[in-house]
Amino acid sequence: ATEWNVSTWGKRRAFTENLEKLAELVAQKTNGDFKLNISYGGLSKAKENLDGISIGAFEMAQTCAFYHSKKNPTITVAELPFSRDVTLTRMTEIYMELFKHPLVVKDLARWNATLLMPTPMPQYNIVSKSDALNQLADFSGLRVRGPGGIMGVLSKLGAVSTGVPFTEVRQSMDSGVIDAASFAPHAHLATNSYKVGKWATTNLNLGTANCPVIVNTDALNALSPEHKAALLGSVDEALAYYVNNYDNNTTGKYEAAIKESGLTQVTFTAEQTAELNTLAESVRAEWVKENSGDFDAQAVLDFTKAQFAK
Amino acid sequence: MDNISIGIWVTGVMLLLVVIGVRVAFAAAIAGFIGLVWIFSAKMGFEKGFLVAVKMAGTIPHSKVSTLALSLIPTFILIGFLAYHAGLTRALFEAAKRWVGWLPGGMGVATVFSTAGFAAVSGASVATSAVFARIAIPEMLKLGYDKRFAAGVVAAGGTLASLIPPSAILVIYAIIVEQDVGALLMAGFLPGAVSALIYGGLVVLLAVTRKDFGPPVTGFSWKERFESLPGSFPIFFVVAIIVICIYGGVGTPTEAGSLGALMILIIALYKGMRMHALKESLLETAKLTVMIFTIIWGVLLYVRFLGFADLPSAFSDWITGLDQSPMITFLMILCAYAVLGMFMDAIGMLLLTLPVVYPAVMALNGGDAVTAADSAFGVSAVGCSIWFGIIVVKMAELCLITPPIGLNCFVVAGVRPECSVQDVFRGCTPFFVADVITIAVLIMLPGIVLWLPGLMGFT
Amino acid sequence: MSSSSTVLEDGSRLSWADRTLFRFETVLTLLGGIVILLLVFLASVNVLGRWLFDLPINGYVDWVEQAMAFFAFLGIAYTQRMGGHIRMDMLVGHLKGRLLWLSEFISVLLMLGVTLVLIYGSYLHFYRAFQIGDSSLDIDLPTWPAKLVVPVALSILALRLMLQIWGYLRAVKQGDDEPIAVPLIEDAATVAAKEAEAVMGSLTEEEAK
Numbered sequence: 001a002t003e004w005n006v007s008t009w010g011k012r013r014a015f016t017e018n019l020e021k022l023a024e025l026v027a028q029k030t031n032g033d034f035k036l037n038i039s040y041g042g043l044s045k046a047k048e049n050l051d052g053i054s055i056g057a058f059e060m061a062q063t064c065a066f067y068h069s070k071k072n073p074t075i076t077v078a079e080l081p082f083s084r085d086v087t088l089t090r091m092t093e094i095y096m097e098l099f100k101h102p103l104v105v106k107d108l109a110r111w112n113a114t115l116l117m118p119t120p121m122p123q124y125n126i127v128s129k130s131d132a133l134n135q136l137a138d139f140s141g142l143r144v145r146g147p148g149g150i151m152g153v154l155s156k157l158g159a160v161s162t163g164v165p166f167t168e169v170r171q172s173m174d175s176g177v178i179d180a181a182s183f184a185p186h187a188h189l190a191t192n193s194y195k196v197g198k199w200a201t202t203n204l205n206l207g208t209a210n211c212p213v214i215v216n217t218d219a220l221n222a223l224s225p226e227h228k229a230a231l232l233g234s235v236d237e238a239l240a241y242y243v244n245n246y247d248n249n250t251t252g253k254y255e256a257a258i259k260e261s262g263l264t265q266v267t268f269t270a271e272q273t274a275e276l277n278t279l280a281e282s283v284r285a286e287w288v289k290e291n292s293g294d295f296d297a298q299a300v301l302d303f304t305k306a307q308f309a310k
Numbered sequence: 311m312d313n314i315s316i317g318i319w320v321t322g323v324m325l326l327l328v329v330i331g332v333r334v335a336f337a338a339a340i341a342g343f344i345g346l347v348w349i350f351s352a353k354m355g356f357e358k359g360f361l362v363a364v365k366m367a368g369t370i371p372h373s374k375v376s377t378l379a380l381s382l383i384p385t386f387i388l389i390g391f392l393a394y395h396a397g398l399t400r401a402l403f404e405a406a407k408r409w410v411g412w413l414p415g416g417m418g419v420a421t422v423f424s425t426a427g428f429a430a431v432s433g434a435s436v437a438t439s440a441v442f443a444r445i446a447i448p449e450m451l452k453l454g455y456d457k458r459f460a461a462g463v464v465a466a467g468g469t470l471a472s473l474i475p476p477s478a479i480l481v482i483y484a485i486i487v488e489q490d491v492g493a494l495l496m497a498g499f500l501p502g503a504v505s506a507l508i509y510g511g512l513v514v515l516l517a518v519t520r521k522d523f524g525p526p527v528t529g530f531s532w533k534e535r536f537e538s539l540p541g542s543f544p545i546f547f548v549v550a551i552i553v554i555c556i557y558g559g560v561g562t563p564t565e566a567g568s569l570g571a572l573m574i575l576i577i578a579l580y581k582g583m584r585m586h587a588l589k590e591s592l593l594e595t596a597k598l599t600v601m602i603f604t605i606i607w608g609v610l611l612y613v614r615f616l617g618f619a620d621l622p623s624a625f626s627d628w629i630t631g632l633d634q635s636p637m638i639t640f641l642m643i644l645c646a647y648a649v650l651g652m653f654m655d656a657i658g659m660l661l662l663t664l665p666v667v668y669p670a671v672m673a674l675n676g677g678d679a680v681t682a683a684d685s686a687f688g689v690s691a692v693g694c695s696i697w698f699g700i701i702v703v704k705m706a707e708l709c710l711i712t713p714p715i716g717l718n719c720f721v722v723a724g725v726r727p728e729c730s731v732q733d734v735f736r737g738c739t740p741f742f743v744a745d746v747i748t749i750a751v752l753i754m755l756p757g758i759v760l761w762l763p764g765l766m767g768f769t
Numbered sequence: 770m771s772s773s774s775t776v777l778e779d780g781s782r783l784s785w786a787d788r789t790l791f792r793f794e795t796v797l798t799l800l801g802g803i804v805i806l807l808l809v810f811l812a813s814v815n816v817l818g819r820w821l822f823d824l825p826i827n828g829y830v831d832w833v834e835q836a837m838a839f840f841a842f843l844g845i846a847y848t849q850r851m852g853g854h855i856r857m858d859m860l861v862g863h864l865k866g867r868l869l870w871l872s873e874f875i876s877v878l879l880m881l882g883v884t885l886v887l888i889y890g891s892y893l894h895f896y897r898a899f900q901i902g903d904s905s906l907d908i909d910l911p912t913w914p915a916k917l918v919v920p921v922a923l924s925i926l927a928l929r930l931m932l933q934i935w936g937y938l939r940a941v942k943q944g945d946d947e948p949i950a951v952p953l954i955e956d957a958a959t960v961a962a963k964e965a966e967a968v969m970g971s972l973t974e975e976e977a978k
């Protein structure tokens with residue numbers, strides 16, 4: 001029998017259902033001969049999952065690109081604001097295409113890592129406990145926890161990026177270390193940010209975090225052909241299950257929670273959205289400039305942009 | 311060999327190392343490293359497994375230490391070392407004497423309440439006992455109080471420091487179980503106060519029932535009483551800062567601790583603390599901080615190995631599978647802590663046991679998502695993790711006054727040559743009983759622990 | 770449990786090495802203490818600035834996380850020299866003479882083993898961060914200096930442990946009751962008295978009575 005250790009963090013939630021389903025399917029297909037043991041934080045700190053994969057301490061892990069953008073610069077492209085709200089199913093397709101891009105494959109190969117599947121998430125929205133947000137200028141001085149692309153745009157409006165640990169988000173917001181957190185619905189639910197917040201945005205289209213599931217390349221190559229087939233052959237079904245669960249059980253639950261907690265819903269007007277999109281444009285340009293020394297960033301951006309446009 | 315057997319063997323090795331006197335932090339690190347090598351070698355051969363274990367182990371000291379919430383610990387320690395120089399101890403004792411000294415056994419009651427007050431600026435039980443052994447015991451002896459009682463009340467009063475915030479040990483508990491630090495600190499307030507009241511009541515009871523117990527101190531005018539207050543104001547400030555910061559949502563616990571330390575530092579400098587004393591305080595703070603952080607990363611290296619061996623979940627499966635009521639199992643766990651605590655230091659004991667025991671206790675209560683109504687102990691999952699923290703810290707404190715290794719008793723005996731260690735242990739006996747009562751009360755009425763965190767939204 | 774002990778000195782080379790290293794360790798530990806003091810100032814300014822003027826320190830979280838390795842590790846060898854890392858001395862406390870020094874020797878040798886492993890492992894951890902220019906989340910502070918502190922501090926600890934190995938070996942050979950350059954086992958009362966003294970720092974005459 002083969003056993004793989006899988007490292008993720010927090011508790012079981014919508015975010016981890018792709019892993020849970022994958023483990024279930026793989027065990028099913030191999031009659032329990034190939035087991036994925038998912039550990040919630042026991043094997044590594046969230047931000048060091050990529051190190052763990054590189055070392056070979058565990059075979060599979062979930063990680064987020066923005067935790068260490070310098071370690072995996074190519075996949076941070078998917079965290080850039082493309083000003084498009086696409087479905088989770090489409091997000092999945094975009095990621096799968098991106099993960100096959102040769103520059104991306106090469107980037108992750110430095111860590112002896114192979115991208116297995118994405119963890120697609122809806123566009124991030126903000127929950128904040130500061131005074132009501134009436135205009136974009138009110139972002140000035142707002143301390144926000146969020147991934148690179150969103151923070152790139154918001155910092156142009158004067159927001160301050162403040163990176164508290166995931167588990168301390170609620171307390172940090174309560175005590176004013178951060179004013180706002182930018183998350184996908186499941187994470188607002190997991191951190192209870194909405195219980196502290198006063199307002200929530202509804203239609204921010206500044207991107208999401210890219211949190212792929214990666215595997216140790218040597219371990220993948222060492223699998224028997226049947227096991228490998230079982231693993232790779234289960235990815236699509238695991239993702240479909242994930243997307244279905246997220247769309248039907250999580251997003252709605254979050255929206256209900258926001259309403260029930262009485263948060264003011266901030267919906268950006270068409271003009272405001274246009275202004276944000278202009279800023280997003282320059283954030284994308286800066287990303288290219290910043291990374292061009294290391295790889296053909298323009299090519300990766302164009303590729304991703306084309307995917308979003310489809 | 312399967313991973314769980316490896317887990318049990320390596321745990322045995324660690325306990326052996328601890329018993330033969332290897333420093334606890336390193337005993338845990340050695341065992342953890344051996345365990346990682348063993349597990350990885352079993353999977354990928356020794357040569358590769360060893361290298362993977364070295365790399366894995368090498369990430370842990372830095373990554374575990376750079377945890378934002380842990381930054382609270384040195385600020386709490388610094389407060390304690392500076393509090394004495396700020397003249398707080400004598401002022402507190404004087405105020406307590408004037409306000410509650412008239413009660414039967416008044417000096418004992420005053421000692422209990424001034425140690426409780428000092429607990430609000432001190433994170434360490436042993437230090438509190440050491441300080442009050444110098445101040446309170448001579449006065450009690452002068453007035454004719456029994457030597458053993460005087461020593462016992464100081465040793466026992468010192469234990470309050472770990473429940474009433476600031477408390478380093480509660481912070482460490484919170485980090486290990488990944489619970490909110492602020493919630494745990496707030497949770498400590500009421501049980502600390504309840505403990506102090508039970509101690510105080512016990513002293514009054516002893517004074518009333520025993521002949522020649524020692525006189526109350528009477529005759530202070532209201533003017534004298536009020537005059538005694540300003541000297542102890544810094545204590546109220548520190549309490550206020552912590553409550554306002556954490557409960558009122560102004561700042562993080564670390565910021566609260568820092569503001570407290572800064573204020574006590576300013577007062578200490580104003581009271582004439584010299585450069586030399588400041589330097590000594592910084593050295594002592596740094597040393598204690600290093601000691602605590604080393605044991606944290608050392609033990610977490612072992613915990614990382616446990617994660618790979620999956621021992622904690624095996625243990626909690628076994629515990630929850632026992633054919634008896636969860637409460638009986640829980641009480642047996644507490645008894646095990648009482649026995650272990652006789653021989654071990656509180657921080658070392660909690661760090662070494664919690665990774666395995668905590669998941670088991672949570673599982674006993676009904677799991678990570680249980681509501682108070684469906685649970686075994688009448689507390690929700692979040693409530694259970696806070697409630698168990700306070701109880702287990704109280705257990706650890708209890709061990710500071712029980713033989714053979716009751717550190718507080720040794721400290722008191724060390725400071726007061728006229729009291730032997732046996733005297734102090736004898737004097738602690740009634741307080742041991744009081745502590746057992748307190749723990750029983752906290753188990754039966756979890757609301758005492760959970761009320762304040764509940765107001766903060768942790769239910 | 771013990772947490773502090775005495776180290777005897779004399780004119781020998783071993784004692785000279787012990788004292789020289791100790792001076793260096795003391796400076797490092799004091800540096801750690803100063804970093805703690807700076808943390809206190811930083812956190813105070815941050816909370817007051819935020820509360821009173823709505824002006825927090827940019828990158829506060831990053832600075833704190835980077836500072837932690839300094840105060841957590843700089844004093845690690847000093848703490849070992851002072852016997853400050855806690856342990857259970859129920860058993861060793863009853864040993865005497867050569868048997869005691871032999872058991873201490875074994876204990877320190879084991880510590881040295883794991884320390885050497887950790888030096889190499891934490892060096893690799895540092896080197897990965899250094900090589901790729903890994904940086905903190907918000908204000909892009911480089912993370913390598915804090916990661917470098919670990920192997921450096923552990924290397925000094927390794928030196929200290931080697932000195933103690935030398936000291937214990939000498940004690941085993943000579944069979945001394947009170948060897949130099951190693952922390953002596955003290956009974957609980959002495960330890961407690963020191964513990965008390967540490968808290969009290971500079972006592973006035975009157976209070977000491």
Ligand code: NA
Binds near residue numbers: 430434
């Ligand atoms: Na305290």
Ligand code: NA
Binds near residue numbers: 651708
């Ligand atoms: Na004890």
